Amino acid sequence: MRASAYYLRFTAPVRALPRASTLLGHLFWWYRYTHGKEALEELLQRLPSLDFRLSSAYPEGWLPRPKLPPLQVEDTTLRKRLKGLALLSFETFQNVAQKGEGALLEAPEVTKNHAPPTPRRLRRTRVGIDRATGGARKGVLFTQDLLFPTGRYAVYALGEPPLDLLEGLRFVGSMGYGGLASVGAGVFQVEGPEAVDLPEAREANAWATLAPSPLEGALYYEPEPYWGRLGGGYVGARPFKKPYLRAKEGSVYRDKNALRLLDVTPSEPPEGARVVEVLQVFPLGVKV
Numbered sequence: 001m002r003a004s005a006y007y008l009r010f011t012a013p014v015r016a017l018p019r020a021s022t023l024l025g026h027l028f029w030w031y032r033y034t035h036g037k038e039a040l041e042e043l044l045q046r047l048p049s050l051d052f053r054l055s056s057a058y059p060e061g062w063l064p065r066p067k068l069p070p071l072q073v074e075d076t077t078l079r080k081r082l083k084g085l086a087l088l089s090f091e092t093f094q095n096v097a098q099k100g101e102g103a104l105l106e107a108p109e110v111t112k113n114h115a116p117p118t119p120r121r122l123r124r125t126r127v128g129i130d131r132a133t134g135g136a137r138k139g140v141l142f143t144q145d146l147l148f149p150t151g152r153y154a155v156y157a158l159g160e161p162p163l164d165l166l167e168g169l170r171f172v173g174s175m176g177y178g179g180l181a182s183v184g185a186g187v188f189q190v191e192g193p194e195a196v197d198l199p200e201a202r203e204a205n206a207w208a209t210l211a212p213s214p215l216e217g218a219l220y221y222e223p224e225p226y227w228g229r230l231g232g233g234y235v236g237a238r239p240f241k242k243p244y245l246r247a248k249e250g251s252v253y254r255d256k257n258a259l260r261l262l263d264v265t266p267s268e269p270p271e272g273a274r275v276v277e278v279l280q281v282f283p284l285g286v287k288v
Contacts, residue, residue, distance in 0.1 A: 001200050001284060003156040004193040006169055008057055010153070012187035013122050013146035015179035018057040018155065020211030021246075022178060022228075024278045027054075027168040043162050044276065048259050051159035053282040055210035056249055059116040060152040062087040063198070064250035066208035066286050067220045071101035078110070085109055087116050094199035097208070097286040119147035126183075146185060156198065156210060158282065166193060179228075204285025207256040211282040213247045214260040219288065221251035230264050231275045240266045246279055256283035 008018070032040040058064070065088050073079045082104055088096060095103035108114035128140025157165060169190045177186035206219055215223060227243050242264045261276040 001158070001198045003158050003196055003198050004165075005196040006155045006157065006166065006193050007060065007152040007191040008155060008169075008173065008188040009151075009191065010149045010188045012176070012184055013124070013148045014177060014186045014188075015146060017119070017147065017149065017153065018177050019249075020054050020056045020280065020282065021278055023056070023155070023172070024054055026172045026177060027163065027165070028278075030168050030171045031163050044261065046162065047278070048261065050162060051257075052161055053158040053211065053259075053280055054165075055154075055156040055282045056212070057153040057155050058087065058210075059149075060154050061090055062116040063090065063093045063284070064088075064208070064210065064248075066093070066096060066284075067222055067248075067250045067252055068096065068101055068286065068288060069220065071104065081110055089114065089116075090199045093284075094201075097199065097201040097204070097284065100287070117149075117151045119149040122146045122148055144180065146180070152191070154196075156196070156282070157193070166190065198284055200285035201287045202285075204287055206252050206254055206286050206288045207281060207283035208250055208252050208286050209247070209281045209283060210249055211280050212249065213251055213253070213281045214258060214262070214279040215245055215247050216260070217253055217255050217258050218247045219252045219254055221247040224248045226277075230277065231266070242266065244277070252286060252288065253281050253283070256281055256285075 028040060031043065065085055071082065073082060085104065088109060092107040092109055095107065104110055124144050124146055125141055126144060128137040128142060130137040173188040173190050175181060176184065177188065180186065223245050224247065225243055225245055227241060230242055231240060244262060244264065258281040260279045262279055263274065264277050265275045
């Protein structure tokens with residue numbers, strides 16, 4: 001499948017690698033600030049009818065393992081090795097999409113321990129803040145765990161973006177993605193776009209997603225509870241959380257066009273306000 005690739009180079013540590021739903025939230029807030037509230041509402045109204053899809057970020061040349069019927073293996077060492085494979089190279093993804101998980105037995109990820117680059121893990125010590133004065137609180141230190149991705153990470157786009165995607169990603173990269181952006185985390189540079197052919201099965205009868213997706217319609221999937229903050233600047237200094245379930249990247253669907261604007265509006269919203277989470281299937285063909 002032909003897609004557009006945008007490559008991210010991180011210049012600061014990040015709390016978690018960019019995922020499509022959160023990245024879309026950042027982009028839509030940038031669009032709201034640059035084009036206005038009415039323009040964003042009109043875009044969200046059109047979004048389910050568009051063929052635009054955005055993926056989560058992956059190391060260049062790697063994709064999430066499709067969640068196909070598992071291969072039954074008696075050897076314990078091999079079974080653990082297979083269980084630990086979360087990302088596959090383009091070539092292995094193509095073979096697995098076409099032939100099923102049996103193709104993993106001959107894949108370099110299993111036979112030669114071929115693996116994607118792993119982000120360095122960092123632990124940063126910070127000073128506690130005195131809420132009364134806004135200054136440092138004497139004798140209070142705490143630590144935070146962060147990742148520092150190396151090399152390029154690719155975000156893929158399908159269809160015609162309804163906004164200037166390159167400019168939006170550059171803005172997000174300059175401001176910082178995700179948690180702890182206010183203290184310098186999540187900063188990245190953007191390269192691209194570049195046309196790329198993503199691997200998929202010939203004569204596919206199902207589709208694996210590269211983005212967090214709705215549970216409805218999933219054929220083979222891994223559910224994921226989402227507990228994080230929602231609403232972005234809408235809630236300002238009063239973050240709210242409304243846990244929900246979604247399907248992880250790699251989950252498999254029959255409907256490749258599935259997209260849902262999940263309503264996560266808090267129980268006491270400001271008048272006329274609505275908060276939605278975008279869950280979409282970014283489809284790559286597989287055979288099941």
